[in-house]
Amino acid sequence: NSSTPIAYYNVDMFAEAGVEPPAKGTSWSFSEMLEACDAIQASGVTQNCMALGQVGWYFEQILANSGGLYYDNNNGRTGRAQTATFNQGAGVEVFEFLTGLVANGYSPNLGNTWTDTDSVFLSGEAAIMFDSTSGAGGLQDGADFEVGTMFMPYADSAGDRNGVIIGGAALWLLDSEDDAKDAAAWDFMKFMAAEDQQVTWHTETGYFPVRTDISNNADLQSFWAENPNFVTAIDQLATTKTKLADGSPNYAVLGGRAGPAPAIRRFVVEAYSAVLDDGMSPQEALDVAVEKANQELSDYNAFFASEDDANTGSTTTAMADTDTSGIEPVTLEFWHAMGGDLGEVVDELVTRFNDSQDVITVNATFQGSYDDTYNALLAAFETGTEPNIIQNFDLASQTMIDTGRLVPAYQLMEADGFDSSIFIPAVADYYSDDNGMVAMAFNSSTPIAYYNVDMLKEAGVEPPAEGTSWSFSEMLAACDAIQASGVTQNCVALGQTGWYFEQILANSGGLYYNNDNGRTGRASEVMFNQGTGVEVFEFLTGLVANGYSANLGNTWTDTDSVFFAGDAAIMFDSTSGAGGLQDGADFEVGTMFIPYADSAGDRNGVIIGGAALWLLDSGDETTNAAVWEFMKFMAGEDQQVTWHT
Template sequence: MKKVLLSGLLALTLGATTVLAGCSNSEEATTNENGVIEITLWHAMGGGPGKGLDAIVQAFNDSHDKIKVNSVYQGSYDDEFNKYKTAEGSDTAPAIMQVYDIGTRFMIDSEATVPVQKFVDADKYDMSDFEPNILNYYKMDGQLYSLPFNSSNPILYFNKTAFQEAGLDPNKPPKTWAEVEEYAQKLTKKGADGKPERYGMSMAIYGWFFEQYMANQGGLYANNGNGRKERATEAVFNKTEGTKFLDWWKKGVDAGYMGNFGRKTADTQAAFSAGKTAMFIDSTAVLRGLVDGAKDKFEVGTAELPKTEGAAGGVIIGGGSMWIMKDQPDAKQKAAWEFIKFVAEPKTQATWHTATGYFPIRTKAYEVQELKDFDAKYPQFQTAVSQLHNTKLTEATSGAVIGVFPEARATVETAIEDVLLGKKTTQQSLDDASKKVTDAIGKYNQLYKK
């Protein structure tokens, strides 16, 4: 396939212009005047995670005298992609890019990267203790394309104090949708005007949560095994699993025991911290902040994602990974691999976990004392670890791989809003969204035909 700079690619699909370019491999000088190979890492991690990543970079640089990594925050993932278009092949181009999970299909298709598998094989690098449920997301056709970095999954957070007030056992959180309904109704508090002062349960209108509840029921987001058997050609989230979940969600909102605080996950987090909702769904990555923020007000509990009766359960891993860029000289690619191996070391993973709440990607990290101390202080995180290990790898829980995922996610969020606000029926809204995403996948695939 002829490679071109595909500016406007996603504009042809759902209106975005996030693209990557084809690549070359320059053999220019790779060391500075001190004989040090300098490489650049681009990332999209702000706030606490960004500081945690900078600390890892500093630790690497302090322990390696022939390689220096320069970490550069690029804003959002979309900003990062667009900046790469102008930097590709230049001295300012990154040797490593940290990219979100749903960019995987696009990164593979761009042919702008070197699969991490190449370096794993060349080094005979031992990955026997790496978490298979995390690695699996970034594998296609048996090949590992990038190394997982910031990995998380969604869990149920609940206010144990509110449970006690409502006569519920704080050590027995809801496990099924039916139990969520029962608990949420008891936890909902209304004011004198009859309006809820505290909802029993809330969820942000976030496409990732929809994807999780599809997988939790064994449902696929896209055809061809979620795009893992072969390239996906159709969105199929408008089937029974999608409508059943959205109908359940709308039922709770209409009945007044489920709160709707909009698309921003931070708004639902704030509502929980302020006591305006007793339960909510969110990433494991926010656990430490929630527990610390609530310690003087109430005790935070956690539970695995509730499932519908008879469903196998399970979740999809989320987050992002590290990619090695092809347009860099071999020496810089090898230096990038050295950094990635450092990131994956058990000690580094323990530090990353305690600083951010993201999963360690390998089990040996749990043997590090720093991590043992953290988990003793935050036992709620064990829920996430158990859920990860309890998830059976299937096509559903492996997650979908499509080239227009960011736009597909936004389309699904609009569909959810239309249902919750009563603008469309569940089936009509998901049918319309599925058709829109299918059309976008088709246009994308035309540009990437082999």
């Protein structure tokens, strides 16, 4: 039963006040909504523009629509939520707007309620009301005036709407440990998701159908034609921006994920009262709510960390020696994050493996970006639908180990007599714990600096000698010479991505976390706001602030465009892009090592990036052995040459 909030309005009042609702497919900004409210109240059609219930859900939804995050770790989507962040930036702007609707006389102070708002709206004492789409039927039938619907508003600072988070509920199958019962439960779940039930549920409640393949259902089409208000929520969700401009996930609209979320929502409700009844400022009230939320998160995470330790006993699953020659025919599921041309190469390698023998068949499935693939795996763990093998990126390493679902690569290597010394030491070390490699290295990369050979020559600038890097001051001196020569306005095309900061910090000898970067104990604090970290960040932000690079924002692709167009002489990017950059440029492209902080004295080197292959324990040793055969194949010489070239 999926739903989202929408704004319901009194069509007659709007017409009498001369107010037009937002155009279809758009939302009002806060200032536009307040301007409409001023016109409505000035017209005398009602004393109250709004009937606002002080519920946490509206705050969460409008924060998402404004592009704000509720928790750290990308809203708890790329790691456990450790702290709430809704008392910052957009969160404060949203809360000032909502509490201001009451404080500034646009809505009566109705308190924490869902029902009193309906009463005020239906009695004609307010022109607008936020409510769930699930109430569309009742509101439409209960009003003695025409009810219209529109999208939720967004903060002016956001510039445009992002969209909303899915609400409502889902069906969860709890493992009975009886296969027949679980199968019966699954049959019921499938029945509830079937077309007839989805149509009935939608038309009789207002919760919208969750399936996209039934939009042409004749009954639905007829119902929507007669009841257009039911379509607003569907359109609002369908146009929600789940991806940012650079293709990465829009974690704001994916919604916050945290165990104690219900308790944290109550703290937001208390914050409304603290502002409207006790006189606190919105910032102060949110700070109190966040302090309480952080304690809840800390207690919850500590409890489940101890439960995980008790349940798993260790972070990895042991595997006995296996005789791979005895493998029965088996099909393996392989999830990966390689799209476009890279995805075609993955498919080529998988086909090569499948054709090389007739026992094991590998199905390769593209799951989206690294973040998408990571999140898909976490979701699959909850449903028991995880693959046999997954390509997961470098930043997922600790989470992969913590799942307790792995067969670590070193056990497979030892059982098979596999020589792990064939791997580049920096690669092997990154994916290792005290026992050895926990994953099979596959698509490894690092950042390098690409440069326009012609521009550097014309400016009289020599790149660093082979095997060396520029220090920050040496790179800035080169940039001054390049820009002074007039060959380009911008020395650098810099994408503001966290990876470059991490890598240049490492090259400068700085640590990101305590406990030796989380290698001699669990990381419990970040350290990048100290010493070298500050020096590195001042250098990177200074490239933009001091005119060496255009302000391109958080992007990977726009830097390529600027560099190809000859609007910059130097660009940081991954080694994985070398082929495309070389082929796509109409000038000679050179490469050099990334720079280091002057305080370091010399370069330290870089961290391995990219991704590795992880074997998820199926509980069946012969299946795991089949996966190992595929992993060995992918690490084989011919495949590595194909992948690299």
